[in-house]
Amino acid sequence: MKKKSSHFPMPPKSVQWLLSRTINKDIRYAAIGDFDEIFVSIAKQEGIHRARLWYWTQVAKSIPSFIADSFYWRFHMFQNHLKVAFRKMMRQKVFSFINIAGLAVGMAICILIFLWVQDELNYDRFHENTKNIYRVVMNDQNYGMKWPVVSIPVGPALKQDFPEILDSARVSDFRGLITHKDKKFDEIGAYVDPSFLEIFSFPFEEGNPETALSSPPSIVISQEMAEKLFGHENPLGKNLKLNNDLDLTVTGVIKNMPENSHFDLDFLAPFEIFEQRDRDPTHWGRFQLYTYVLLQENTSFKQLDTKIAGLLQQHDVRPGPQLQLEALTRIHLYAADGGGDIRYIYIFSIIAVFILAIACINFMNLTTARSSTRAIEIGMRKVTGARRTDLVKQFIGESVLISFVALVFAITLIFLLLPTFNNLANKQLSLNPHGDWNLILGFVAIVIFAGFLAGSYPAFFLSALKPVNILRGVLIPIRSGTKKALFRKALVILQFSISIFLIISTLVIFKQLHFIQNRNLGYQKDHIIIVPLRGNTSEQYEVFKNELLRDSRITHATATSEVPVLIGKIHMGYDWEGKDPNKESRMTEVIIDHDFIETFDMTIVQGRGFAQDYPSDSKEAYILNEAAVKAIELDSPVGKRFSAPIHTGMREGKIIGVVKDFHFQPLHDEIEPLVMFITPGNFSYVCIRVQPDISELSGTINYIESIWNKFAPNFPFQYSFLDARFDRLYRSEQKTGRIFGYFTFLAIFISCLGLFGLAAQISEQRTKEIGIRKVMGASVSRITLLLTKDFMRWIIVANVIAWPSAYFAMNKWLQNYAYRTSIGIDIFILAAAAALFIAFLTVSFQAIRAAVSDPVDSLRYE
């Protein structure tokens, strides 16, 4: 054969291969033969090159017709499959409902999480220069910590000294009072360098971004501010007062900063003002503001990092703090102050996949369980010539179709759920507001993925059935014992393992939250009102305080630089009696007023608290906490010499007392060394302890406000409750807990849908068996037990799988907290009981229905 054909020139192999891939199999043989024959005859008459040319052009011309031809026939088969799929769907309503409902819920969750993840990942990506913007952070080797703030001279120096850095912008944010005529608004804004507007892309509504901030008495405000202040008038050129003492002219209006920006500023004032007012703007060691830099395209920031690391020490800053760059796009998810958390992105993505998997398992299980009803169809198709691949395609196509139907329901569901979800996640998500094609492609990908996943097992399982067996009436066994049932059992167990895992996680999260809320913090957090000091209340604090205390409903009033739930200013350079000169001394510092300890009901364990009777207390007394005493290794600290660095130099003094450790930081961290002292005039908040009587509360607040208005009529009265501030610290935990709760509920719901369908299927298949058992005298409860027993056993196995994995995962999560609850066996037992109970309810419904049915009906089935 080979020899024979070698007489003739051969057409190009690659083209022939291409041809054979595109031609429908029915006509492939004949058509390729024709091609070859004509090729040979042309080669004989006009030469091999002509023939090759002809072959190429001919193939190119023919391929479209061949492709169209094979699509034409495929479409014919597809129409048939579609018809069959729709008929099936309509005939088996309960089954289709379970399938579609489960998939729709799973998909809706998946898409919601997808939207959320996408939103989180898109933070700060709308700037034109996004890729080249970095924030300068200070990495202090002494503390092993990073702070996103640097000192005033850093920004300009970086720009000047390093050619890779095109531009730099300093940002110092603050809360400011903006007044225009009789309108007052208290908003967050910032002093920024003019280059801020060039580095970042915040589009201008009015004004010129290049000059807007270059002449000092100017201010750029957000659109929202402009509307609030001026209504429909043109804001440009209008005069504003900032904090009652600065006259500024509006030179620009920017669009409101988008939600997905880590900035949320309502006004921008020139940095020059900040610099002029700073007491020492050339000081390199006072880290107080944010600095952003714009790098040249394709600069390696890692290399630049090593170059800028030592810049501070060149300007006589103590060894330790080093400059580093942090990519703008990483701030939201990776930086400590970013607000987002990359771990939650992973956790929720995994949950999304889990829930979708549960929904797909339902589909797989139910479809395979139903296979007996389709066996005849498969047999017929096989007998009339369908090959296995055709059947696989048919089943996968069917499940993709069901997925699409589910998607329609899922999208409806998302519209209903979005407001709740946004509320929960504190977001402004919407379903594809920008007509983003990627998102739509994402949906389609989810559908096809789910369809394939769900359809693959039934497709391969069903297509493998032997037509002889099917048509002879050998049904597929659905009960345990066979390999196929084993797989299905494994799937149900997997489903419930995931559900139980989620139940345990939710319970642990709530237990930890409960633990946090009920832990003895070492101070009283209830019935305390916090008022930030501003204007005259700060300067005339003593008078203000005495006015407050005149009301009997107010039991204590004190002032502090930071509120006890979160004190975060860490300082260095303390000195004390017998200090090892090589020892590093770092402590958290808080400036307080005399009655601070009484107001918060803290306990003094050694020495005494501050008292008005000792005038020297406000000049040279210190109180440490137990952790600090331990850190400085003093046996009897009271009376020992101690000094702290303040801006005028060292403040020499003595330790007068030791306060019992209290939680001045979230329970994630160990209690750190803390030093407390009095420096009048450095207070930021006044803390007011009121009578615990709730009915008096609003009267008390009105009273405080009336006093406030006497002292600071130009500033709006603001207050908050200490316990609310405390709760806010754990908002992300509460949010996660609640979201976990909802997801757990949905996971269980979908799993139960599947279980329900499976139970229905099994009782239907065992109708005859149940009939006979009843005739032989079995009771309803016995039969119910018989039908539910298997399922219960599965759930128990699921528990065994879920327990260790949940234990490890939650143990890991709890490691985030220095102070944590124990997981405890009670949680596991509770989760197991809940899963068993829910599963039993689901299954027994079907089982009881089967058990109470009249055996006459079931046995007449034949």
Next chain:
Amino acid sequence: MNLLSRSEEIVLLAIWKLREDAYGVTIRSLVNDSTGYDWSVGAIYAPLHRLVKKGLVKTLKGEPVPERGGRHKIYYEITPDGKKALHQIKCVHEAIWQDAPALELDES
């Protein structure tokens, strides 16, 4: 019964005219000669495939041919249904053309 499409009609008629010698190459060359266009092999096989599926034409395996890489020739033979369809389309043509005024083409 549906009427044949124009390409189906042309191919079917070619098979009918070629009688015993109707296979891909001959069908194509006859169609090419009578229409004056160069029909690609694909353009022939698309209608041919439909004719086979509709049962108007059946295939016969011929002798293996070395020029075809040792493949058999696949002959096409018209079935009684195919004859009926041809007859029907012929009647339709005649009925439609009947009494139509003579077409005079401008030579331009």
